[in-house]
Amino acid sequence: MSAIVTKYYEIKDPNKLPPDTTVIDHYDNTSFIVKQGETLDQLLDRMISHRQEKGHPPITKESLRPFVLTTLIENNNLTQQQVDQYFVPHAALPQFSQAISFAKAFAVEYLHGKAVSIKERRRRAQKCLNCPHHRASGVGARIMNTLSNIVHNTFRDSATYPEETRLGTCGICGCPMQSKVKFSPYSILTSSSPDQLRILPNTLGSKMFTACWIIEDSLKDAKQKALLFGKLSGGNSNMEMLMRNLHNQHVSEQVTKSRVK
Numbered sequence: 001m002s003a004i005v006t007k008y009y010e011i012k013d014p015n016k017l018p019p020d021t022t023v024i025d026h027y028d029n030t031s032f033i034v035k036q037g038e039t040l041d042q043l044l045d046r047m048i049s050h051r052q053e054k055g056h057p058p059i060t061k062e063s064l065r066p067f068v069l070t071t072l073i074e075n076n077n078l079t080q081q082q083v084d085q086y087f088v089p090h091a092a093l094p095q096f097s098q099a100i101s102f103a104k105a106f107a108v109e110y111l112h113g114k115a116v117s118i119k120e121r122r123r124r125a126q127k128c129l130n131c132p133h134h135r136a137s138g139v140g141a142r143i144m145n146t147l148s149n150i151v152h153n154t155f156r157d158s159a160t161y162p163e164e165t166r167l168g169t170c171g172i173c174g175c176p177m178q179s180k181v182k183f184s185p186y187s188i189l190t191s192s193s194p195d196q197l198r199i200l201p202n203t204l205g206s207k208m209f210t211a212c213w214i215i216e217d218s219l220k221d222a223k224q225k226a227l228l229f230g231k232l233s234g235g236n237s238n239m240e241m242l243m244r245n246l247h248n249q250h251v252s253e254q255v256t257k258s259r260v261k
Contacts, residue, residue: 009069009087014040018086021076023047023068026132027056027205034072043068057242059202066171067132067203116182124181125163127213132204133171172199185218186227194231198239201232201246209250 011017017040023032025047032047044061047068051059073083116124128134167177173196180188189197200208200215208215218224233240 009073009083009089011040011069012086012088016086017043018072018076018078018082021072021078023071024075025050026067026203026207027051027059028054040065040068056205057202063199063202070132114184116184121181122163124213125167125177127211127216128167128170128177128181129163131211133199133212134168134177135171136168172196181213185214185221185224188214189218189224189227189231192231194234197228197231201242206246206249206253209247 017034017038019034019036021034023034023043024030025032030050032043032050034043041061044064047064048059048061051057069087072078073087078086164178164181167181169175170177170180173192200212204211209219210216215228218228229240229243232243
């Protein structure tokens with residue numbers, strides 16, 4: 001899989017989608033061919049209806065929309081001329097809540113975190129580069145990253161490695177991943193809101209356990225795992241059951257892969 005460094009794009013006219021294109025729902029990898037004259041709203045309704053029919057977790061149009069716009073560009077090999085015809089670059093400054101979340105993660109990391117090895121940081125960076133939530137850095141994220149590095153480098157490894165220089169922003173939390181690959185999963189989970197974390201199971205299903213290093217690494221520690229599942233379920237029995245089912249599905253998939261090898 002090639003690295004995904006898509007900028008944030010907005011559709012120029014929601015009533016005009018690029019013809020002969022396909023959109024992928026990352027939850028179950030279902031492809032949706034854009035119908036002749038189909039609007040963005042109609043496409044989103046069709047994808048949401050498919051999820052309902054399959055019994056998948058519900059997802060809002062607001063959450064699904066960025067994925068649709070991203071896959072329209074990435075998965076269809078649109079030329080720059082086509083991109084310019086149907087889309088316009090969108091300045092994605094981090095929201096106030098995202099900036100607060102990053103500040104909290106940094107504070108917890110400063111107090112309790114430990115230095116992350118070079119090998120581990122590079123592994124994490126590669127995961128982020130291949131994640132469908134990865135986006136190119138905006139101005140706001142670059143500012144947060146610079147401020148973080150000024151302080152972070154006073155007590156941690158200041159070197160930056162090839163994979164890290166290609167890192168952008170997390171499409172979920174808006175944080176600069178060049179800084180976050182140096183954080184512990186506990187620091188990130190502590191500062192992340194349940195709504196942010198729930199985007200992962202709602203968009204990626206069981207694949208979230210391997211696509212996101214934060215989720216994957218959280219399973220290796222009982223305290224972190226309890227924090228993760230607690231935030232994702234939020235006391236909701238249906239959400240808790242969904243998480244258990246997705247985790248069991250993930251474990252079953254890993255067992256099957258190991259047997260094939």
